[in-house]
Amino acid sequence: MKQFLLATTLFSIVGLSATPVLAADCDITIGLVMELTGPAGAYGQAGAKSVEMAFRDFNEAGGANGCKLVTDTRDSQSQGNVAVDQATQLVNIKKVPVIIGGIISSVSIPILTSVTAPAGVVQVSPASSSPTLTELGRQGKTNGVFFRTITSDALQGTAAAKYAIDQGMKKIAIIHVNNDFGVNMVKEFAAAYTKLGGTITSTTPYNEKQASYSAEASAAMAGEPEALYLVSYPVDGATIARAWISGGGPAKFLLNDGMNSSDFIDAVGPQYLNDAFGTSSGTTSTKSTEYFNANYEAFSGIKPDAPAADRSYDAGAIVALATAKAGKGDAGAIKAAIPQVVAEGGEKIYAGKDEFAKALALIGEGKPIKYEGVIGPVSFDQFGDITGPFRLWRIKDGQVTTVGEMSAAEVDKIKSGLAK
Numbered sequence: 001m002k003q004f005l006l007a008t009t010l011f012s013i014v015g016l017s018a019t020p021v022l023a024a025d026c027d028i029t030i031g032l033v034m035e036l037t038g039p040a041g042a043y044g045q046a047g048a049k050s051v052e053m054a055f056r057d058f059n060e061a062g063g064a065n066g067c068k069l070v071t072d073t074r075d076s077q078s079q080g081n082v083a084v085d086q087a088t089q090l091v092n093i094k095k096v097p098v099i100i101g102g103i104i105s106s107v108s109i110p111i112l113t114s115v116t117a118p119a120g121v122v123q124v125s126p127a128s129s130s131p132t133l134t135e136l137g138r139q140g141k142t143n144g145v146f147f148r149t150i151t152s153d154a155l156q157g158t159a160a161a162k163y164a165i166d167q168g169m170k171k172i173a174i175i176h177v178n179n180d181f182g183v184n185m186v187k188e189f190a191a192a193y194t195k196l197g198g199t200i201t202s203t204t205p206y207n208e209k210q211a212s213y214s215a216e217a218s219a220a221m222a223g224e225p226e227a228l229y230l231v232s233y234p235v236d237g238a239t240i241a242r243a244w245i246s247g248g249g250p251a252k253f254l255l256n257d258g259m260n261s262s263d264f265i266d267a268v269g270p271q272y273l274n275d276a277f278g279t280s281s282g283t284t285s286t287k288s289t290e291y292f293n294a295n296y297e298a299f300s301g302i303k304p305d306a307p308a309a310d311r312s313y314d315a316g317a318i319v320a321l322a323t324a325k326a327g328k329g330d331a332g333a334i335k336a337a338i339p340q341v342v343a344e345g346g347e348k349i350y351a352g353k354d355e356f357a358k359a360l361a362l363i364g365e366g367k368p369i370k371y372e373g374v375i376g377p378v379s380f381d382q383f384g385d386i387t388g389p390f391r392l393w394r395i396k397d398g399q400v401t402t403v404g405e406m407s408a409a410e411v412d413k414i415k416s417g418l419a420k
Contacts, residue, residue, distance in 0.1 A: 031087070033099055039235060103128065145335055147338055155188075158411050176205055213243045288351035289375075
C-alpha cells in the first residue's frame, strides 16, 4: 500500500512538472487610469473598453511569450489629484511597467510629472492633446516615457481655425472648459483665427459639472457672433449647446474632436446641429478602422464613435505589441520597443487577433513590423507626439460625415505662414 501511495505521489509530481506553465503564472499587468466618472466619464469608459478589446485580441493571438496582458483599471474621477493617487498605487504597489491614461490633459499631466516620469514607467495617453505635454518633453522633464495617440492642440487649433474661415465663420464666440486642454486649444485657435481674418467677439471659460450654463451662454452672445466655437466634453457640451440655442444664439457651431459623438448629438437634438462643423486628429481609414467599427459595439456595448474609443484601442495595441517586442514586462524595454512597432519599413500590421498573431510570428523571427491603427498610420517623434492628418467633418441629419482632410504638412505650412 505504501509503495502504491509513493508511486501515486511521484506520478503526481511528474505530472505537474510536465504540465505547461499556466498563463496566469506570468500575467503582465498594465495599469489603466481612466476618467470613468466626472465630466470626461464618457471618454474614459469608452477608452477602458477599447484597451480591454485590444488586449483580448492580443492575448487570443498568443500574448507576450505566452503571457497574457491584464488590466488594473482605476477611476481618476476626472480629477488630477485622484489620478496621481491611483497611478502611485499602480506603480509602487502593483509595479506596473506601463500606465495607459489619462484621457484628458488635466489628468495626464500630473500623472506624468508626479508619478511616471520620476519612476521611469511608460505612460501612453489616448486623448490628451495639450501642447504642455510636448513642452515638458522639450524641457527634458518626461524622461522619454510619454507617448500619445492624438495630435497636439498646437496643430489642431490651427486646423480648426482654417476650417472655420473656410466655412464662412468670420465672427465667432468661444466657450471653453477652463482647464489645461481648453485653455491651450483656444490659445492656438485664437492666434491662427485672428491672423486668418476672423473676429472673436468673446471668450467665456466655464467650470465643469454645473447644473446650468445659462450665464456663460448669455455672456458669450455679446457682440452678435455668427457662430459658437465650443471646446468641451459631450455631457457639459450638450448642456451648453442647449443653453446657447434656447437663449437665441445662432445654431452654427465649430466643435472640438471630443464632440464628435452620437451621445452629444442626441442630447442636443439633431435638428439644431445641421450647421455644426469640427476637426478630429489622425483619422485616415485603414483595415484597422474597418475591424474596429465592425466589432467594438458587440464587445463593449458602446458605439464606435464614442469619444476616444478608436485611439484608445491603438494605445492598447501599441503597448501590447511593444511588450511582445520587449519580451518582458519591463518599463525600459517597452519604452524602447514602442517606436519600433510603428516604424517605417516594417511589415504592416492591423487590428484584430489574426493580425496580432501575424505580428507575433514576425517579432519571433526578428523581423520589423509597423502597426497601422484605427486612427490611421502613426509614428512617434522624439517627444512622443504623433503626426497625421486632420479629418474635417460636419453633422447633418444627426450623422457625422467626413467632408475633407487637412494634412499635417498643410497645417505646418499655415502655422509657418502666420508666424511671418
